[in-house]
Amino acid sequence: MNTANAAQHDMRWHNDGHTITMRINRSEIEIVEVSCPGGDECSSRSGCVVKYFVSRYGLECNIGACAPEEVMEICWALVGDDYDIDAAQLWFVPIKDEVFYAWMQSRV
Numbered sequence: 001m002n003t004a005n006a007a008q009h010d011m012r013w014h015n016d017g018h019t020i021t022m023r024i025n026r027s028e029i030e031i032v033e034v035s036c037p038g039g040d041e042c043s044s045r046s047g048c049v050v051k052y053f054v055s056r057y058g059l060e061c062n063i064g065a066c067a068p069e070e071v072m073e074i075c076w077a078l079v080g081d082d083y084d085i086d087a088a089q090l091w092f093v094p095i096k097d098e099v100f101y102a103w104m105q106s107r108v
């Protein structure tokens with residue numbers, strides 16, 4: 001995972017209420033559920049792109065940092081074309097990552 005490289009792309013970030021429900025099992029963090037608020041921005045031929053990538057790659061898609069919590073609200077961005085989802089990559093950042101969130105708000 002290279003955060004610097006990922007951040008260099010001009011990605012369009014979505015802050016639309018997707019959440020990830022997690023369970024801490026000893027020292028492992030398991031993803032229990034990805035909750036999609038609906039809407040057009042995350043929809044693809046494979047359904048919700050956030051669900052698609054997080055169910056495949058889990059926390060590897062996370063390029064932010066925050067204290068673990070049971071329900072984590074995230075921002076997400078897709079690099080590539082959602083028409084060819086296997087060639088694309090999704091990244092997410094917890095909205096409680098203060099550094100990232102401040103940066104994102106400054107771009108809006």
Ligand SMILES: [Zn+2]
Pocket residue numbers: 018035036037038042043048049050051
């Ligand atoms: Zn969605």
